[in-house]
Amino acid sequence: DVKVTQSSRYLVKRTGEKVFLECVQDMDHENMFWYRQDPGLGLRLIYFSYDVKMKEKGDIPEGYSVSREKKERFSLILESASTNQTSMYLCASSLEAGAGDSPLHFGNGTRLTVT
């Protein structure tokens, strides 16, 4: 069974801090994604990657960056955390190259609070 592991379940950071959210998948999936989930807004795509060292902006990339140095690991970076980045962050992976039509496998999420 696919396992997507996010390093932290809960995180509290101060405004202006640099924040790293880590995600690892164990099924050799090509695609990895970072979403944020906010009540009433569903899941919004921040960044995605279809291959190592490849990254593409999603719908709401402002204030974020990503890194994919290894196939199994996809990191989300908040360069200077702000209170409006308080949210649930979900990492996901999928098998096929490109957007395709593979199901997304999600991690358990990281609830980030920026104070």
Next chain:
Amino acid sequence: GQQVMQIPQYQHVQEGEDFTTYCNSSTTLSNIQWYKQRPGGHPVFLIQLVKSGEVKKQKRLTFQFGEAKKNSSLHITATQTTDVGTYFCAGNNYGQNFVFGPGTRLSVLP
């Protein structure tokens, strides 16, 4: 850009009643996926629909894809407390990434 809407936002039903959530896209979709997120959990893939007018069933769950491939529905027959959660549709616009709807939160009263 592509937008995906879902109604209702919330639904409270008595156990044993039926439940339906509707998903509408602003653009024609190549395929649509449905996910369920239990309280405190993460979204879990339920099913994918690809063909115009497609209907798929999973036990008490029936999924439909509209003829124009712009809308979809999920119907649960005789809800149980285990059905509690938020149901999301996610539409794919021919090779683009999936766009998620805001979800319908289902509460089932025993």
